[in-house]
Amino acid sequence: MDYRALAQEVVERAKRAGADEADVWVQTETEFSVQVRKGEIETLSQASSKGLGLRLFKDKRLGFVSTSDFTPDALERLIETTLGIAAFADPKDENALADTDPAFAFPNLALYDPAIEAVPTETKIEMAIACERAAFEADERITNSEGAGFGSVAGETVLANSQGLVASYRSSSCSLYCQPLAEQDGKKQVDYDYAYVREWDKMEDAEAIGRRAAERVLRKLGARKVPTQSAPIVFDRRIASRVWAEVLGAVNGDAVYKGMSYLRDRLGDTVASEIVTLVDDGAIVGGVGSAPFDGEGLPTQRNVIIENGMLKMFLYDTLTARKVGGGAKSTHNARRSTGGAGGIGAFNLLLLPGEQSPEALIGAISNGFLVTSVMGGGANTVTGDYSIGASGLWIEDGKPTFAVEEVTIAGTMDSILKGIDRIANDLVFHGNIVSPTFSVAEMTIAGL
Numbered sequence: 001m002d003y004r005a006l007a008q009e010v011v012e013r014a015k016r017a018g019a020d021e022a023d024v025w026v027q028t029e030t031e032f033s034v035q036v037r038k039g040e041i042e043t044l045s046q047a048s049s050k051g052l053g054l055r056l057f058k059d060k061r062l063g064f065v066s067t068s069d070f071t072p073d074a075l076e077r078l079i080e081t082t083l084g085i086a087a088f089a090d091p092k093d094e095n096a097l098a099d100t101d102p103a104f105a106f107p108n109l110a111l112y113d114p115a116i117e118a119v120p121t122e123t124k125i126e127m128a129i130a131c132e133r134a135a136f137e138a139d140e141r142i143t144n145s146e147g148a149g150f151g152s153v154a155g156e157t158v159l160a161n162s163q164g165l166v167a168s169y170r171s172s173s174c175s176l177y178c179q180p181l182a183e184q185d186g187k188k189q190v191d192y193d194y195a196y197v198r199e200w201d202k203m204e205d206a207e208a209i210g211r212r213a214a215e216r217v218l219r220k221l222g223a224r225k226v227p228t229q230s231a232p233i234v235f236d237r238r239i240a241s242r243v244w245a246e247v248l249g250a251v252n253g254d255a256v257y258k259g260m261s262y263l264r265d266r267l268g269d270t271v272a273s274e275i276v277t278l279v280d281d282g283a284i285v286g287g288v289g290s291a292p293f294d295g296e297g298l299p300t301q302r303n304v305i306i307e308n309g310m311l312k313m314f315l316y317d318t319l320t321a322r323k324v325g326g327g328a329k330s331t332h333n334a335r336r337s338t339g340g341a342g343g344i345g346a347f348n349l350l351l352l353p354g355e356q357s358p359e360a361l362i363g364a365i366s367n368g369f370l371v372t373s374v375m376g377g378g379a380n381t382v383t384g385d386y387s388i389g390a391s392g393l394w395i396e397d398g399k400p401t402f403a404v405e406e407v408t409i410a411g412t413m414d415s416i417l418k419g420i421d422r423i424a425n426d427l428v429f430h431g432n433i434v435s436p437t438f439s440v441a442e443m444t445i446a447g448l
Contacts (some may be wrong), residue, residue: 003028004168006070007160008051014079014162016057019086021097021162021407022056025295025336027154031188032121036128037147044125051338054082058107060091064341084358094322098296098330102164106256106292106299110285112170113202117154117204119174124150127176127206139218144181146190148210151175157291165297169361173198173288176206178213184221189403191217191373196285215287216372219393225447226394232368233409233443234361235397237426238437239371243416244278244349244384246379248433250413252344253316253331255381257324261386262413263311272417278306280315280333282347284374289347289432295336300347303331309418317344343388346433353436354423361439362423363398369445370395371409384413 014022028050035043047237052075053066063086067078109189132148133152154172159165177194195204235243263271272278282300284290294300296318304312316324317334319342335345354361362370370393377388387410393400411419426439 001070003156003158004160004166007158008166010052010054010075010079011162012073013075014054018058018083019056019162020058021298022054023097023159025055025338026158027051027155027338029153029272030117031153032124033149033151034125034128035147035149036132037145038127039129039133041125051431053336053338054078054341055087055341056082057095057097058083060085060093060095061086061089061349062092062095062341063087063089066338068113070395084121085418087252094319097161097163098298098318100163100165100297101162104168104299106167106169107283109169109283109287109290109292111198111290112154112172113199114172116152116172116174119152119200121202123240129213131176131178131206131210132180134207135178135214136213138211139182141182141184141218141221142180142214143183146179146181148178149176159293159295159297160408161297162210167196167293167297169292171198174200174203174374176209177201178210180210180213180217181182181216181240182217182221187221187223189220190225191220194430196288198288218333219400220391220403220405223391223397223405224432225406225448226369226404226445228444228446230395230442232365232439232441233445234368234370234437234439236352236370236372236392236434237358237424237428237435237437238353241431241433242374242378242437244351244435245433246381246413247278247305247417248346249379249381249422251311251314253314253320253324253328254344256314257320266311267314268356268416269311270309271414272309273420274279274309275423276306276309277304277352277418278349278418279304279367280346280349281331287348287432291347294332294341295334296330298330298332298334301332303333314345315346316344321343348429349433350427351423351435351438353425353427355425356422358426358437359425359439362395362400365395367437368439369393369404370397370400377408381413386411386416387411406447409443410446411440411443415441419443
């Protein structure tokens with residue numbers, strides 16, 4: 001099916017039915033996943049899905065409805081229903097399409113690799129089995145597994161609007177993971193490792209992923225609590241990304257507009273260490289969260305949110321920027337799915353890396369805590385308070401020495417961000433919110 005032509009047709013039909021403006025978001029996906037445990041297949045699935053979301057404006061009122069039925073009669077009902085919903089909505093001055101350019105040439109961001117779809121099912125299964133087997137073979141203390149798996153997805157995204165814009169792109173990705181369980185002295189620990197790529201030839205060796213997963217779980221054996229104290233904290237890169245996910249909530253323009261962010265009156269202020277530069281960039285070639293256009297049809301771009309510690313901007317879509325007024329403009333951060341009318345979000349949010357290795361960063365700490373896993377809690381982005389359960393490794397004389405569990409680390413987002421004193425160089429794009437390892441000069445550790 002020509003989904004570009006379909007989206008264009010629905011927009012035109014919505015206009016003929018009485019909409020002032022309209023846009024249509026179409027997504028199609030084919031997903032594959034296999035999970036194995038102890039060398040046997042536990043689940044294997046392949047599924048295709050499609051969806052279409054129609055957003056329209058009538059007399060400054062917004063209506064939105066989605067469907068997975070693309071038959072002519074179903075689409076006719078979709079348009080009627082959406083107009084009916086709009087009739088009951090409150091009129092708002094901001095309700096209108098963004099000013100898009102139908103002639104804009106969106107870049108090719110290398111988001112699709114046909115080789116991923118061509119990988120035989122047998123190969124995907126063998127990779128998952130090999131990944132888990134490597135973990136088991138790494139050490140006899142690895143006695144069980146919560147599984148290993150391979151997943152892939154490929155699809156197409158289309159946006160058409162009543163300003164004449166019709167844009168689309170294809171995307172694909174695949175991932176491989178392993179989650180082994182280790183046991184010592186009657187106590188069990190579990191951890192994982194994984195890889196995510198957009199290009200098949202960049203997928204890591206399955207055995208290497210399994211061995212890394214084994215190393216991560218083995219170092220957790222013998223974990224114990226430590227006394228309550230204040231000490232330097234090192235956030236492992238996988239956990240460090242969660243800190244920036246909290247910051248993302250605080251720089252969301254809608255939350256700021258509603259007074260629901262601890263950063264609401266801080267634009268232009270120093271909110272982090274001067275070595276901190278936080279960027280959202282939806283136009284990174286091959287990026288996990290990259291897209292040539294945002295949910296409103298505006299080209300994605302590089303936004304510097306925090307630069308050398310200073311808060312430079314909040315993130316907006318067009319509707320929120322219009323509500324805020326005062327010269328606020330969309331930062332091209334509208335996010336969209338077929339199931340919603342849109343909102344504000346990041347594409348590729350990242351802390352710019354430093355120059356030293358994680359080992360060198362840890363080597364500079366005489367006594368501190370390397371956090372490798374967290375659970376529950378997090379930041380209250382309204383007040384800025386931060387508290388979360390953590391486990392990891394205790395650092396003595398610049399080296400991880402023993403495993404730590406069942407402690408809580410706490411502070412405020414201000415004290416954490418301003419306390420960042422070292423940033424490592426180990427940035428890896430395994431998600432759309434990523435961070436290198438970094439250290440905070442001091443945080444409270446609640447333990448024994």
